[in-house]
Amino acid sequence: MQALPAPLLAAINHLLGQADWARAKLVPFAGHAARIKLPPFEAAFLVGDDGCIAAPTLATETEPEVSISLPAATPLLALQGKDAVMRAARIEGSAEFAEALGFVIRNLRWDAEEDLSKVVGDIAAHRIVAGTRDFAAWQQQAAQNFAENLAEYFTEEQPLIARQADIAGLSNDIDHLRDDVARLEKRVQRLV
DSSP, X not given: OOBOOHHHHHHHHHHXXXXXHHHHHHGGGXXXXXXXXXXXXXXXXXXXXXXXXXXXXXXXXXXXXXXXXXXXXXXHHHTTOHHHHXXXXXXXXXXXXXXXXXXXXXXXXXXXXXXXXXXHOHHHHHHHHHHHXXXXXXXXXXXXXXHHHHHHIIIIISXXXXXXXXXXXXXXXXXXXXXXXXXXXXXXXXXX
């Protein structure tokens, strides 16, 4: 079984190093192995005694107790956020270990401000992270406004898309027409 790439192991362990709660959640599963499948790749890792993860070695290679299967579209789902990836993931195996891994994966966050403060200082790091957060929020709001404007344009200005109220009205009109036709058929049957 192939191990997770070293840079990925280092990045995950860095995040775990910032989160004592996450390592504490994984410590009871020290020595347990898990497998991640993302077609066409498949890799495994072990939980260490300190709650960090390590690459399985020939001496410690055991059958994975948990298997996490991700769809091939995971990179695209990641653009929608971690929740979209978690909904698409299929986790099999030991229920307790799988629950612990799922909890850690869902709640593990990178403290960028802490890492940046070691390079530029606390105040500058705080301002950079706050500015980046504000910029990302502005970008998200701009994208939402653009989508709403497009929807309004295509429903009001250039009606390529039917408004929901128009569809509901048409549906009501069709229901009334169906009822009227049914009543007319009954009257015609009485005459014949």
